[in-house]
Amino acid sequence: MAKEKKLVEEITSMEEDFAQWYTDVVKKAELIAYSSIRGCMIYRPLGYAIWENIQKELDRRFKETGVENVYMPMFIPEGLLNKEKDHVEGFAPEVAWVTEGGLNKLTERMCVRPTSETLFCDLYKDIVESHRDLPKLYNQWCSVVRWEKTTRPFLRSMEFLWQEGHTAHATAEEAEERTIQMLNLYAAFCEEILAIPMIKGKKTDKEKFAGAESTYTIEALMHDGKALQSGTSHNFGNGFAQAFGIQYTSKENKLEYVHQTSWGMSTRIIGAIIMVHGDNSGLVLPPRIAPTQVVIVPIRQNSEGVLDKANEIKEKLGAFSVKVDDTDKSPGWKFAEHEMKGVPIRIEIGPKDIENGTFVAVRRDNREKTTIRFEDADAEIAKLLETMQSDMLERAKAHRDSSTYTAKNYDEFKDIIANKPGFVKAMWCGEEACELKIKEDTTATSRCMPFEQEEISDTCVCCGKKAKTMVYWGKAY
RNA sequence: CGAGGUGUGGCUAAGUUUGGUAUAGCGCUGCGUUCGGGACGCAGAGGUCGCAGGUUCAAAUCCUGUCACCUCGACCA
Numbered sequence: 001m002a003k004e005k006k007l008v009e010e011i012t013s014m015e016e017d018f019a020q021w022y023t024d025v026v027k028k029a030e031l032i033a034y035s036s037i038r039g040c041m042i043y044r045p046l047g048y049a050i051w052e053n054i055q056k057e058l059d060r061r062f063k064e065t066g067v068e069n070v071y072m073p074m075f076i077p078e079g080l081l082n083k084e085k086d087h088v089e090g091f092a093p094e095v096a097w098v099t100e101g102g103l104n105k106l107t108e109r110m111c112v113r114p115t116s117e118t119l120f121c122d123l124y125k126d127i128v129e130s131h132r133d134l135p136k137l138y139n140q141w142c143s144v145v146r147w148e149k150t151t152r153p154f155l156r157s158m159e160f161l162w163q164e165g166h167t168a169h170a171t172a173e174e175a176e177e178r179t180i181q182m183l184n185l186y187a188a189f190c191e192e193i194l195a196i197p198m199i200k201g202k203k204t205d206k207e208k209f210a211g212a213e214s215t216y217t218i219e220a221l222m223h224d225g226k227a228l229q230s231g232t233s234h235n236f237g238n239g240f241a242q243a244f245g246i247q248y249t250s251k252e253n254k255l256e257y258v259h260q261t262s263w264g265m266s267t268r269i270i271g272a273i274i275m276v277h278g279d280n281s282g283l284v285l286p287p288r289i290a291p292t293q294v295v296i297v298p299i300r301q302n303s304e305g306v307l308d309k310a311n312e313i314k315e316k317l318g319a320f321s322v323k324v325d326d327t328d329k330s331p332g333w334k335f336a337e338h339e340m341k342g343v344p345i346r347i348e349i350g351p352k353d354i355e356n357g358t359f360v361a362v363r364r365d366n367r368e369k370t371t372i373r374f375e376d377a378d379a380e381i382a383k384l385l386e387t388m389q390s391d392m393l394e395r396a397k398a399h400r401d402s403s404t405y406t407a408k409n410y411d412e413f414k415d416i417i418a419n420k421p422g423f424v425k426a427m428w429c430g431e432e433a434c435e436l437k438i439k440e441d442t443t444a445t446s447r448c449m450p451f452e453q454e455e456i457s458d459t460c461v462c463c464g465k466k467a468k469t470m471v472y473w474g475k476a477y
Numbered sequence: 478c479g480a481g482g483u484g485u486g487g488c489u490a491a492g493u494u495u496g497g498u499a500u501a502g503c504g505c506u507g508c509g510u511u512c513g514g515g516a517c518g519c520a521g522a523g524g525u526c527g528c529a530g531g532u533u534c535a536a537a538u539c540c541u542g543u544c545a546c547c548u549c550g551a552c553c554a
Contacts, residue, residue: 019548149478229554266554299513332514350513
């Protein structure tokens, strides 16, 4: 085969137009539908099932670290939102306001939560009294609203689903520890379950969260070489505590402010799954997150015994999420359809196989075919799913590594940003002026100051003054 | 919010320049034949042309306004 035959029509190839490819996949794989509300999307069964799996796994991991779930109101009175100055200023441009209730104008308008720091603080000030009440490790699963000007499915919508964890601690050390712990949890989740390698690091002051003392982030590289901030963990210090008056009495009988953190991951991560693993036939789902892990396509399904055998195989594979596609579409149609939807493994079973006591399994990621004997079904499919999962992570890592460059001086830097999509590692002096200039000149932003530092040179890539930190730079979603 | 683009059955579009019966392919429904990479035949259903005004004997087509969506920037998970 000189050129890979395009097996799925209707999807713009990613080499031709990556943005259009993304939109096509999202729609053709039936992850979402556009709604009649501007900038808000409808999660269709497949899209929502992926989110449910993400929730299930993350929630389990949160709870292992002692986190408890709560639910907060979706409205925040203006006065409450205004309590922490940096926080309001950061969010003011994108909040939606409720000004009327029933037939009457409200005396105080309320916003639809863009995030719930203020609500959690308002609660903590009431329920925290003693060091014995700490730490508070709360999380909520909810949707938030931000009045976005332009929107894209999963990557930016006016309402999106997420989880926001909010914790209160007695000491600064403990808060910092929790901040890092959650960042590590996110990174591990992404690598182990979503097969997406992450760069862990700290945001520069310019890029940090409104009201935070420090913001940590995990950054992923998409197939087109753009970066996606995939999860964040913030250390608030005691800034919010001071603004809201969250104090506790210490063992020494002294009144102290609590130290707080917050951390979140949103449905945006589904965009990362699409853009890291997808190909020109559509979605490719990592086996550990796929709502359907195996689809069985019967060949000549009206022939004696074929459907029975298909269901028998499904029974044997009870440990996995398996579907038999017995609709009356042609096999070829089903192949294309399930590839578009990213089902990790397809099993083909027809009269010939039944005669031989075998079936054929095809991997979604590389279309490799394996002939498997009935009696080995369980073990062989388990092996295939596992191999596929780890191959996907390796492939994503290889792509990221081969798209990561280093720049020693500004000419090099500008050349790479202009011509080679990906991350650029370069030294930085710590001045916001250089970040701004780089953005102005190249549209690239600082993604993070990685925990794993390297000494690329001793001068700032932009101004040439003494460098402080190595920074990952890149164009971002 | 700036720049560009697009709105015509479920989807993709033609038709708009030059006003004159609403079109095609795919999809959908029924029946039959098929089935190892998007099968085929026959029969059928489905559209106030984004919305609101205006011009005209006549508007998908011209004019005014408006809304939505897409792409690229600025801002952000």
